[in-house]
Amino acid sequence: MSLKLAVWDLDGTVIDSREMIQAAMVFAFEKSGFRTPDFDETRKIVGLSLKTAIEYMLPEADPNAIQRVYEDYKTGFVALRSNPDLKEPLYDGAIELLQDMVADGWLMGVATGKSRQGLSHILQMHDLEKYFDTHWCADDGPGKPHPHMVQKNMDELGCFAEQTVMIGDATFDMQMARAANVHALGVSWGFGKAEELIEAGAHDVHHDFAGLRKGLYAFGDKVTS
Template identity: 55%
Template sequence: MMTELRLAIWDVDGTLVDSRESIHNVMVEAFRQSGLTPPEYDATRRIVGLSLHEACGQLAPGASEDDIERLVTDYRSTWVRARARPDFSQPLYDGALETLESLRNEGWLIAMATGKTRRGIQSLFELHKLEHFFDTIWCADDGPGKPHPHMVEQAMDALGVEPGASLMIGDAIHDIAMGRAAGVRTLGVSWGFGAAHELEEAGAHEVHHAFDTLRGSVLNFNPVSKDTRG
């Protein structure tokens, strides 16, 4: 077991959980309820991780503030109905559980930094028994959302870990921007909402295409005495 503190900070949607279909379907239904033209998937995938108001504003740039508020309300209510359906599914990616178990066994601290709400996180834990893996959880209800570094900074502060001993792992450019702004090493994954070339262009220090290589990289990570900001 290692004695030096190391922290792996995880995004959820598109990184640990395959929520691509469910998020897009809920967004489309919310737009229809609000009387707005639904977005294409390529537009939806680019806003995942942002705060809901910012995401809806980007997807409906010509909408009024009242329209955006209604869209946000419709999106939230549509999620409640979607989660209640017996066929609702957001499967874990193959290798996600094994990776979390490996990190825990090796003495890593584990945090969550997600655009989900607390209610969304609770729904995730009802689907997948993951709560015990996380030493601290930060989400959309806790302050500035991605790409602001707030969630990563709060996770490090809560656990007493320096930026040079922390990793941010996510599938979206917003995750990479958040991690880099907080001065931590960023690991992008290509199986979620972001394309590999987008993650590279956003400045990801690494981009992985399978959990096997991601797990190996994380477990072999050596903390540095200074952060990787910039």
């Protein structure tokens, strides 16, 4: 039986973290005395490792300033989690698709720009650990769009590129997938716009979990045929 591996991004793909990430970014920039970014600026860097994202947003800032914003973001993110008005819910349909794919014999991995601490928190908060066979994050080596995390998922689970699909909402996810020579499925409900995902290399972009399910199972049928 042929193996089939789905590698998942989390923020903006499985978990709706848009409000939380923007609030933490505003907190960090304000605390460090920088002009606060609007959501359109923030959404374009989601998927990168945190320090790389801040460097991208503040190209003229010196290393000390970058470090301050980095630390303030981490502090603010933890503090904001205690605000009952700010949540990181699962997208409707996410858990059902994960459950069905595991039951149908898919291997499941994670490639996220989160830190290991942030990844562990979100997996525990939503009881997601049981759905994934392996997971790789920004602390484990080169971040997106470098293919490192996708390659580590494949190496860990003994899969080849032609057996692997990457699912994500950011341009960096699609670029990472293409760099790893795996199938790239974009979703339009997170941080990236459909046209941006296509331009970044997505083979297809889906607009709801019903469409994503069809796309994934079509890929899986092709792999196992």
